[in-house]
Amino acid sequence: MTDFTSFLAADRGQTARAIHVVHPDQYADWLARQPARTRAAVAANKVVGKPGNRAILPGDAADDWAMLLVCNEDVTSPWRIASLGDGLPEGTYRLAEGEPGAAMLGWCLAQHRFTRYRKTEPVGARVLLTGEPARIEEIVRLAEATAQVRDLVDTGASDLGPAELEAIVEALARKHGATVEVTRGDALAAGYPMIHTVGQAASKDRAPRLIELEWGDPTHPRVALVGKGVCFDSGGLDIKPSAGMRAMKKDMGGAAHTIALAGLVMAAKLKVRLHLLVPAVENVIAGNAFRPGDVLKTRLGLTVENTNTDAEGRLILGDALTKAAEGSPTLMLDFATLTGAARVALGPDLPALFSDDAALAAELLAAGTAAHDPLWQLPLWDGYDEMLKSDIADLVNAPDGGFAGAVTAGLFLRRFVPRGVAWAHVDTFAWRPAAKPGRPKGGEALGLRAAWGVLKARFG
Template identity: 70%
Template sequence: MTYDPTPLFQPDRGQSAHTIHVVTKDAFEGWRTAQSPRVRTALDAARVEAKPGATAILPGAEAEDWSVLLCVAKTPLGTWDLAKLAETLPDGSYRLDGANAGAALLGWALGQHAFTRYKKPDRTPGRVLLTAEPARIAEAVALARATAVVRDLVNTPAADLGPAELEAEAAALAETHGAQLTVTKGAALVSGYPMIHAVGQAAATGREPRLIELEWGNPAHPRLAVIGKGVCFDSGGLDIKPSSGMRLMKKDMGGAAHALALAGLIMGARLPVRLHLLIPAVENAIAGNAFRPGDVLATRKGLTVENTNTDAEGRLVLGDALTRAGENTPDLILDFATLTGAARVALGPDLPATFANDDALAEALLAAGTASEDPLWRMPLWDGYDEMLKSDIADLLNAPDGGFAGAVTAALFLRRFVPEHTQWAHLDTFAWRPSGKPGRPKGGEALGLRAVWGMLKGRYGAA
């Protein structure tokens, strides 16, 4: 699952290429007036209006001397302004006239990415952009690769991506970057991470639950824990989902996909941190030994949890992982999870519900999301709802009755497993795009990845 967009960019040294004329709505009439009669005739024949996203092929003096018009809302260009052209133009080399590509380099790369494991693509990458900003290529390539990692992993059906395959992805990442991989399963998981074991214990042989850990970097650097929910398929357990609710549950490991992609960015850029990646990898299956509604579960932290709903399993596996992360006194803990439908009801598919126990951290995340066009929306860790987690027979329960504030109570549950004075942020992300847009096809999607990466670069700086 490796997408390499590197060949899609070259420094502009005056090579032969077709020109893409970037024109804003306000500048369109002046630009049109300055064109040759032949070009103006072509624009009129195509009935081109200066609406953002409008494009046209423009004739030149010779048959091969054609160029392209791209109308945009404003400059500098946004991330997705070039994505449609990257999808639709003929193969060849192109350069911009009227703007630098800037952030749109990423859209150019992702406009040519497709998930091809099971279906031959309609086109293969072959549109090359010449850029006057060669220093920006490496970051665009890294972000495109990371985004493709998330998309490809989430799009892969559960039959081909279970806990063992997530482990293999982490092992490949560790080998590439010289990191240390540790996997806990079997009896050690039962005793050390009882909630992870409980959720995954009904899975078939070969799909057993495990905690995957990767460590990388100088131990003297600030310790950063990144956790991703790795529920490779969620049937709902004995609180079984309807078929409509189960249809997309291959994506319930979207948090793990984000965490793996972010780890790759961190190690690839050699960010000066001591990275601790944790992925609780399970399948929430149904069998005679499945955990039950009403069971009281032990936890790594020593708390007891009354399981009121086997379909609220993601917070259980994350609880044990958060406890493990906190044992090493990290500077910061981040977790990604496709955790609640309540977050989607509140914010829709595009805005990850973002919870943070520190205002400065939350502000940094939101600012980075805005800067990278990867928006987040902060939700409250409302102390007044903490009483909803009270249990009559255990220290707390996992899913309150009634469904009120479901994303908030899930985050409050997770907070119980975070060390009191450790900064922590939780992204309840959908990891899926219900319908396609240029550069953003329907299917698995990285939502919140660029925002978190931008925050980390601002917080820790370069190596």
């Protein structure tokens, strides 16, 4: 794991190179105040005040220089100076004007690399100084959590199956003094029949399981985090095309988010009784794979007519949500890479948020905006509930026609959450199709900081 503590330090007046971050609207005024040598360097680099323009500014001595970055990011953005985090020589830096604040996160993440499958040469740290040393610990935790989500999603399915997810949760429990209970394989059939059915075709060493972690004072409010852990999704008998299957190592992205979120909760010692639930399966094709037309039993007692084996995530979440609700939690959050429909509607950057609890939804939306980790609320539209009707069972898992696919998936999950429980469902992509400063192509934490902001505000 990257040592993020090496990228930040308290500013005690030590020698450091300056970084000038200038907004395009203020660029002309800034340039007019600079000495002639700075204006000459800017002209030589053809910097005209457009976002992304940068230049090395000469100092008094040959080895004395500073950095100019023209940036239109808000001063509260984590990504304000992220483009410099991996582009500058190793050394120590400080902002010439103001404190870095949230930009410390982007600075750290820009220096993180997923290196499991490639040989890389060691690179020295670029250290950013801050006059707010009290913030360093939390920024480091956020960077570690974000990097964990990215690394888990980027890991190939051959190296990250249900057993490996279990080991990761076990390690997290040991670190924080939590307890773990795991129900595996055929033992799932009686209590968690949908998890068992979806994962039963996998090989014995990749058997399905429900992984549960409990931590905290039992007298504190109970908070349940549920994460979809489909370690690879072939689509089952309703097989995906090769293009659709290519990125399906990321279908455990919901589990990655909740595992990282649980780590943040425990590290900060929030006053909660934490219950993490990860239904972990591999959806593959074999002689005993579940079929279109099968009627599945559920932990709740409902029956589900399976209309599509590629709509398996909501099935395993149904049993996990039922178990989470049995503990009478104050708050339930689930994360899942659940539907392509959410991506069609909102694109890769905006996770879809679903909740019948107006206060909780408002808090999540506000926290996402504040953290530059936006969510976008879609409705749990009661009028579409009839789309889940089945001719032979209590409901179907995937309605015909494809209309409102993200909404009907959320409505399906709602059937397994008791009325009156504060619950929110986040349909996240967990993936970045194109790189941005501090955010490489590949696995991504989308909605993590928003959820953390709510938990910290409510239970910190």
